Amino acid sequence: MEWQAVIGLEIHAQLATRSKIFSGAATAYGAAPNTQACAVDLGLPGVLPVLNGEAVRMAVKFGLAIDAQITPRSVFARKNYFYPDLPKGYQISQYELPIVAHGSMEIELEDGTTKTIGIVRAHLEEDAGKSLHEDFHGLTGIDLNRAGTPLIEIVSGPEMHSAKEAVAYMKKIHALVRYLDICDGNMQEGSFRCDANVSVRPLGQEKLGTRAEIKNLNSFRFIERAINHEIARQIELIEGGGKVVQETRLYDAERDETRSMRSKEEAFDYRYFPDPDLLPVELDDKYIEWVRKSLPELPVAKRQRFIDQYGLTSRDATILTASRELADYFERVAKAPGSDAKLAANWVSGELLGALNREARELDQSPVTATMLGGLIARIVDNTISGKIAKEVFAAMWDGEGDCDAIINARGLKQITDSGSIEALIDGILAKNPQQLADYRAGKDKLFGFFVGQVMKASKGQANPAQLNDLLKKKLDS
Secondary structure, three states: OOEEEEEEEEEEEEOOOOEOOOOOOEOOOOOOOOOOOOHHHHOOOOOOOOOOHHHHHHHHHHHHHOOOEEOOEEOEEEEEOOOOOOOOOEEEEEOOOOOEEEEEEEEEOOOOOEEEEEEEEEEEEEOOOEEEOOOOOOOOEEEOOOOOOEEEEEEEOOOEOOHHHHHHHHHHHHHHHHHOOOOOOOOOOOOEEEEEEEEEEEOOOOOOOOOEEEEEEOOHHHHHHHHHHHHHHHHHHHHOOOOOOOEEEEEEOOOOEEEEEEEOOOHHHHOOEEOOOOOOEEOOHHHHHHHHOOOOOOHHHHHHHHHHHHOOOHHHHHHHOOOHHHHHHHHHHHOOOOOOHHHHHHHHHHHHHHHHHHOOOOHHHOOOOHHHHHHHHHHHHOOOOOHHHHHHHHHHHHOOOOOHHHHHHHHOOOOEOOHHHHHHHHHHHHHHOHHHHHHHHOOOOOHHHHHHHHHHHHOOOOEOHHHHHHHHHHHHHO
């Protein structure tokens, strides 16, 4: 039997506010345990939550960016459950009336086609605390610094059918929240994570299968591996005569497997009801338009502009708009005096990203600034150096030897563009290789590359390649 996977993601993005969603406690990462949890976060008697207006603005900003409906009147509810890191015994969230509903996100598939994923809702809620197991020798410690941290939970429809689709969707959401400057997207710190709902059904069947929810996935690689494992587990279970049960599972990266955490309660078990301490959030058209005016150029629009303005290919434009920081870096390189946009695209997406990946660095840790790379490209454009020599110069800049002009002068790398000097080099190589010259003139055209290589070697790579090819061709054919 052929099977079809059905996947929906619940993405939790921590909003980049300085204080929590219902209190004035700080949200900075890395503080000592329980030093950023106030009376409101702890749920002590007599305290009242006060909604953080900045969190509302950020949620509306996200909703507008996914072309969603901004709910004029949304309501906070209490989601009741017991867990040690939830001191109030309930989580303040939104249930029946979320602040954002009915949006969408377009993703690119591996075959070059696109697919639109529906976003059912995006609602505001507070985060819980964190249980710590490592350092307590059979005990569990509780850190409540995260309790009350503002989140927007982004819920997709069950519309993805492979782990790769799910990763593509999550990457697009990740890029968007960073473009909007509403979330730093730091997955290692827990600022951006997701739960994956996975089920399988016979191919062609409309009815959804029983789903399992994989909790707290915080890397794109683990998301893909966890979903693929869960799909295989469910198919094997059903084909072996068993039944998938609705449950919550955890992904064990070391064993590359999911394992059962607890049976999944239905939504009504949470006993949602409107929070009596919080008024409904009412947004008028004037407020929504005010937020709309603050939207930056979004990835889709920026990608099209890069194609139209700079003549980039669709592939290059997609790579360069993957993050706002990378797009800004590319534009600074492309606009540097004497630079060239297409060369800039090639160098940013090739040499720069390659160097960053090799050393596992972020863009803001690059030792080669946009100004430095723009200057290097300008020297290729004005024929001061060749593209091959430019790679040597880039490596030297990366190692901290200075800007391109300083390196070119210090190493004597300036390109030879004098025709007479190049002709003299060619004459010397032809004189040293009479047999190869005779073979070439007898019809062995492939020897042209041999002569080019010998002249470049003699010039220490500094002969202008275009001039060399032209002059060599004339000499050989004369």
